[in-house]
């Protein structure tokens with residue numbers, strides 16, 4: 073049987089990194105059919121069709137499926153579910169919003185944040201903020217899962233799957249989209265960036281957080297933040313890295329003025345190289361850092377930015 | 381408007397979790413347990429809605445071991461009016477899966493008829509992030525997950541949601557399930573007089589059999605292991621040394 077994968081699409085654009093890594097994660101389970109839901113999804117569908125491992129793209133273009141509203145999108149997936157052994161999405165906020173709903177409608181248990189596919193029924197997932205890894209075997213007929221993309225490589229391009237229209241119309245009408253407040257940024261996206269520079273409460277203020285952004289721009293990096301930095305208003309919520317924020321695994325992660333609470337580590341400890349800059353030599357962040365520098369960040373960060 | 385708040389008893393967020401050597405799970409014996417932090421936020425939001433006059437009654441519900449009574453007493457001390465405990469297991473190591481929790485909550489909701497359910501976005505033990513969405517599906521209700529702002533207006537919950545790209549605002553028709561995110565509010569501490577008062581508030585005890593719900597797990601836990609350890613790193617003495625090391629390692 074095949075795998076149905078709900079694609080993340082925002083403003084008509086495929087979230088290529090998330091979708092492509094999810095395709096790769098699931099490729100061993102069978103042909104992957106990608107579902108693009110929402111009006112104006114043609115370009116996203118065509119792009120998904122070029123990912124290797126994708127056998128078919130389904131485009132459900134009814135406007136009722138736009139903005140990834142959970143109720144109509146879950147109904148749509150359930151209407152297609154009969155053909156599939158596995159139904160999946162990346163563990164993004166959209167995926168996490170829709171997939172448990174799909175699972176409940178099918179009377180199956182969701183398998184969230186899969187980090188390894190062992191076989192068609194067996195998966196690994198982190199629990200307790202990544203302090204333990206659980207291997208679970210599903211007894212359900214259909215497996216519904218979300219995939220933590222940071223642990224998988226992207227699928228190659230060069231495929232040429234067909235794109236088929238799905239004529240289903242959305243009927244639910246339970247909730248209504250009002251607006252998106254999306255920060256426009258020239259920087260790479262946090263979850264797919266090769267380098268991430270994150271600031272914590274140690275940054276002290278929104279103004280001084282700017283030195284993190286300067287360093288990030290010098291490195292062509294994305295900017296992240298601890299929850300304390302977000303809560304204090306130094307950084308927007310979508311920069312939060314951690315157990316309840318974004319999970320990142322870049323080649324280089326630079327943590328500045330971040331103590332290293334387990335909830336923060338949960339979001340970055342799989343990074344290839346970790347650098348920690350903190351004035352407190354006892355800070356737990358140094359226990360996961362490959363390179364630690366005990367220093368006042370207000371001296372070290374400008375110097376680092378200057379010398380790079 | 382009646383508001384229902386499901387609250388879960390979980391390991392305290394400050395406790396460092398230890399995996400049992402035999403791979404059978406994590407060690408919860410003699411470990412500090414608390415209300416799931418997101419659920420405190422949900423209880424707080426319910427109380428604020430009542431303070432604004434939008435909510436009339438707050439019912440807290442917990443599913444799990446008998447000791448979840450303590451979690452419910454905390455919710456009552458914060459300001460919930462009454463509580464329902466569904467004792468679904470005697471084993472502190474047995475997690476009740478979100479699908480089973482959602483089925484039990486649906487049964488409670490069929491009896492209680494609340495117009496709004498405020499739950500946490502995620503339990504910090506199993507990190508599932510699923511129960512609210514599943515419950516909403518079983519009820520056929522609207523859902524608004526990851527809320528950082530909730531307003532009740534003309535039969536709708538107008539909810540600002542924390543999403544990957546920033547924020548999204550949606551209007552969910554009541555009755556609705558709203559799952560709350562960290563920035564929605566700052567939960568209050570229960571005062572001593574309120575803790576005393578909470579002891580007298582009604583706490584009803586039930587079992588899954590009372591609702592005819594099967595809580596048998598669908599996911600068999602094959603093993604629980606420690607995550608891969610990172611190799612020990614080194615301390616550098618200066619910014620120059622840091623740059624040198626990063627270049628050597630090919631990270632820059």
Ligand SMILES: Cc1cc2nc3c(=O)[nH]c(=O)nc-3n(C[C@H](O)[C@H](O)[C@H](O)COP(=O)(O)OP(=O)(O)OC[C@H]3O[C@@H](n4cnc5c(N)ncnc54)[C@H](O)[C@@H]3O)c2cc1C
Pocket residue numbers: 271272273274275297298299300301312313314315316317318328329330331332333334335336339349350351352355367368369370393417418504
């Ligand atoms: C349910 C729940 C979920 C959570 N989820 C997340 C999450 O997803 N992500 C997350 O990050 N947190 C999360 N947290 C919060 C987490 O527990 C910590 O509170 C948070 O990570 C602390 O952020 P911080 O390291 O920036 O702040 P602090 O712990 O206050 O650390 C600040 C650090 O800055 C250093 N510092 C200060 N000034 C300087 C200076 N001039 N130069 C150099 N160093 C300096 C200090 O030595 C200190 O180590 C969560 C908490 C809960 C309860």
Ligand SMILES: Nc1ncnc2c1ncn2[C@@H]1O[C@H](COP(=O)(O)O)[C@@H](O)[C@H]1O
Pocket residue numbers: 385386387388389416418419441442443444476478481498499500501502503504506507508509510511512
């Ligand atoms: N056993 C439980 N008892 C009461 N509420 C629960 C239980 N499990 C989950 N919940 C609620 O569902 C939310 C999400 O949990 P989860 O889906 O397990 O991550 C929690 O924050 C609680 O509000």
